[in-house]
Amino acid sequence: MGIFSKTAGYLRERLSKTRSKISSSLSSVLRLGRNIDEELLDELEETLISDDIGVETTDKLISELRQAYRNKQIAKTDDILPFLKEHMKSYWPDRDRQLHLAPSGPTVILVAGVNGTGKTTSIAKLAYTLSRNNKNVIVAACDTFRAAAIEQLTIWADRIGAQIVKHQIGGDPAAVAFDACEAAMARGADVLILDTAGRLHTKKDLMQQLTKIRDVTARKIPGSPHEVIIVLDATTGQNAIAQAKMFTEAINLTGIFLAKLDGTARGGIVLAIKDQLDIPVKFVGLGEKPEDIAEFDPNKFVEALFD
Numbered sequence: 001m002g003i004f005s006k007t008a009g010y011l012r013e014r015l016s017k018t019r020s021k022i023s024s025s026l027s028s029v030l031r032l033g034r035n036i037d038e039e040l041l042d043e044l045e046e047t048l049i050s051d052d053i054g055v056e057t058t059d060k061l062i063s064e065l066r067q068a069y070r071n072k073q074i075a076k077t078d079d080i081l082p083f084l085k086e087h088m089k090s091y092w093p094d095r096d097r098q099l100h101l102a103p104s105g106p107t108v109i110l111v112a113g114v115n116g117t118g119k120t121t122s123i124a125k126l127a128y129t130l131s132r133n134n135k136n137v138i139v140a141a142c143d144t145f146r147a148a149a150i151e152q153l154t155i156w157a158d159r160i161g162a163q164i165v166k167h168q169i170g171g172d173p174a175a176v177a178f179d180a181c182e183a184a185m186a187r188g189a190d191v192l193i194l195d196t197a198g199r200l201h202t203k204k205d206l207m208q209q210l211t212k213i214r215d216v217t218a219r220k221i222p223g224s225p226h227e228v229i230i231v232l233d234a235t236t237g238q239n240a241i242a243q244a245k246m247f248t249e250a251i252n253l254t255g256i257f258l259a260k261l262d263g264t265a266r267g268g269i270v271l272a273i274k275d276q277l278d279i280p281v282k283f284v285g286l287g288e289k290p291e292d293i294a295e296f297d298p299n300k301f302v303e304a305l306f307d
Contacts, residue, residue: 054272
């Protein structure tokens with residue numbers, strides 16, 4: 001098991017809001033004794049879309065379901081849910097979703113995201129879990145635009161036992177990144193996590209600043225950043241996808257941290273993310289505690305949603 005692995009039971013418990021919503025809506029469509037016909041398929045399509053599965057994914061599922069019925073692979077409503085689950089799982093190819101650690105020297109993780117997504121808490125979860133797995137972790141407060149951001153990251157660093165590099169409010173974020181890289185190398189850190197400003201993805205100058213931070217780390221530590229992760233708020237649904245698309249234009253995102261998945265009934269957004277973005281969901285946030293983080297596992301996720 002990986003550093004961030006969690007049991008299927010843990011995921012099932014944390015995804016209860018989404019599972020309850022999906023179960024309720026599906027049970028009304030797939031009620032016992034109902035025949036499979038075009039009316040049922042239309043209702044099922046509307047239900048999956050309303051559960052944030054995404055239009056593209058839903059279209060694909062319904063098309064495959066319709067063909068399976070015509071080919072007599074399924075004959076009754078009881079066959080539909082197992083069919084949907086297996087096909088959803090197949091949409092994710094085998095892919096490395098683990099955190100990429102540098103073979104030598106500090107691993108640099110650049111974390112982006114707009115205000116309110118749970119970015120700082122997600123950084124704390126990464127740092128906490130890595131620290132508990134014998135990694136020497138430094139966090140850098142490159143969000144110098146908000147005093148609260150520096151303060152919040154400092155509190156988390158103290159709480160989880162991580163070192164922090166920070167400057168004064170209003171300082172140059174790239175200068176913080178520069179100093180943090182030097183500190184990571186001088187102190188023999190295993191992992192350096194850079195917090196960045198809660199950038200409104202419509203603000204060109206802020207996106208350019210993010211690019212500057214990335215370039216500074218690349219010059220100081222060759223091959224870095226090794227991970228560029230965007231934190232998305234699962235409760236915002238399709239808006240989260242729009243944010244990721246805009247960030248992709250400024251930096252090469254390597255992964256998604258989907259936060260607040262435990263507090264939403266819109267967990268189906270993970271399937272929409274798969275269809276619309278070629279960026280792997282690497283981590284999911286499943287609570288407020290530092291340990292409430294898990295690697296994203298498609299099979300466990302689908303089972304937890306539809307169990």
